[in-house]
Amino acid sequence: MPNKQTRCPNCQTIYKVSVPQLTVAQGMVCCAKCDFTFNALSNIVKIQNPDLMVLDEPVKKVSNHFFVEPSSEAHQSTQDIFKVLEIFNHKVENSNIDLLTYLNNLNYFSHEPINANPSLNLYSNAHQLNKDRYRPTFKYYLFWGGINFILCLVFLFQYIWHNPYLLKEHPFLNNSFNRLNSSLGIETLEQRYQQISASQIIVDYPNDAMVEFSGVLNNSYDKSLKMPLLQLNLLSDGEIISTAIIPPSQYLITSLQGIERIPSDSPFYFQFTVIKPKKQFDNYQIAAIEP
Numbered sequence: 001m002p003n004k005q006t007r008c009p010n011c012q013t014i015y016k017v018s019v020p021q022l023t024v025a026q027g028m029v030c031c032a033k034c035d036f037t038f039n040a041l042s043n044i045v046k047i048q049n050p051d052l053m054v055l056d057e058p059v060k061k062v063s064n065h066f067f068v069e070p071s072s073e074a075h076q077s078t079q080d081i082f083k084v085l086e087i088f089n090h091k092v093e094n095s096n097i098d099l100l101t102y103l104n105n106l107n108y109f110s111h112e113p114i115n116a117n118p119s120l121n122l123y124s125n126a127h128q129l130n131k132d133r134y135r136p137t138f139k140y141y142l143f144w145g146g147i148n149f150i151l152c153l154v155f156l157f158q159y160i161w162h163n164p165y166l167l168k169e170h171p172f173l174n175n176s177f178n179r180l181n182s183s184l185g186i187e188t189l190e191q192r193y194q195q196i197s198a199s200q201i202i203v204d205y206p207n208d209a210m211v212e213f214s215g216v217l218n219n220s221y222d223k224s225l226k227m228p229l230l231q232l233n234l235l236s237d238g239e240i241i242s243t244a245i246i247p248p249s250q251y252l253i254t255s256l257q258g259i260e261r262i263p264s265d266s267p268f269y270f271q272f273t274v275i276k277p278k279k280q281f282d283n284y285q286i287a288a289i290e291p
Contacts, residue, residue, distance in 0.1 A: 005045045010036035014045065020085045023100070164189055164290065189290045193228050195220040196262065196288035198270075205278050214271040217262065217288065224261045227252075228288035232274065234281040241281060245289075246272050 004022070007014050008031040017029070017040055027041040088100035160166055160177055167174040167190075181188055201215035213232070219225060227248040234242040251270040252259065262268055 004040075006038075006040035006043045007045050008034065008036055009038055009043055010034050015040075024085070192221050192225060193288050193290045196225065196228055198230070198286045198288065201286060203284070206273070208279075209275060209277055210273055211276050211278055212271070212273045213284075213286065214269070215286070217268040217270055219262045219264050219266065219268075222264055224263045226291055227260055227262055229291050230270065230272070231285075231287045231289050233285040233287075234276060235283040235285065236281050238283075242276065244274055 003016050003018050005014055005016055006029070011031060011034040013031060013033050015029070015031075022040055025040075027039050028037060029040045030037045088103075089098050091098055157180070160173070167177055167188075178188065181191075196217060196219050198215050198217055201213060204212040204214070206212055217228075229248075230246040230251050232244045232246060233240045234244075248259075249257070251272040253269050253271055256268060259268075
């Protein structure tokens with residue numbers, strides 16, 4: 001193919017370029033001397049000496065445009081470029097036009113934009129690759145299985161702790177729960193209320209059908225507790241014949257009514273009456289239980 005000469009309009013440097021070079025670069029080149037980008041086709045000069053060599057400095061590439069080699073190396077580079085550009089002279093299959101013409105008129109042959117990219121679905125491929133590379137091992141499942149098991153035990157412990165009636169209904173669960181608390185050094189509500197004792201108890205008989213109990217409650221636990229219920233067991237010959245649960249509103253004396261918690265190491269006086277003939281029992285038991 002014939003070579004052309006183009007002149008940089010900024011510094012007037014002359015370069016020799018070929019038609020394939022201008023075709024690939026779409027006519028745009030960059031001057032190696034002054035870095036000025038110009039259209040080589042618009043600045044074509046008439047060749048006065050076919051063997052003219054251009055300056056030693058190469059023309060630089062701008063954006064996606066073609067590198068224009070200096071004429072000192074142009075011969076070898078041009079030969080290599082010709083070998084690559086021969087593909088554009090090949091005919092398109094089942095057509096009389098060459099590849100270069102087809103590419104330049106791609107919008108005419110296809111309604112899709114030239115810059116349309118295929119959908120590669122790269123995420124799914126990368127996800128599958130990572131999945132195959134980091135396949136969980138037995139230790140992974142063992143570790144997370146152990147953590148989930150511990151969390152389930154903690155949840156069960158909290159549920160039982162806040163629902164103590166379950167311990168009364170299920171003796172086996174009560175024994176297991178108490179053993180666990182003992183091993184962890186945790187006191188249950190039942191154990192805390194067992195530290196509230198009734199002392200200085202006085203039994204009075206206002207009449208033959210009523211019995212009056214009075215005394216002092218003392219909390220030996222190191223923190224205050226919610227006012228307990230009093231459980232009264234009446235015994236006859238060592239056997240329980242009657243049981244009564246007395247709420248705080250019935251056993252607290254008038255000056256202590258309305259108090260909701262019993263402080264530590266502070267005596268609380270109580271007094272209550274039950275309807276029971278004194279001849280029906282010969283002993284009694286009074287214990288504080290959790291409300």
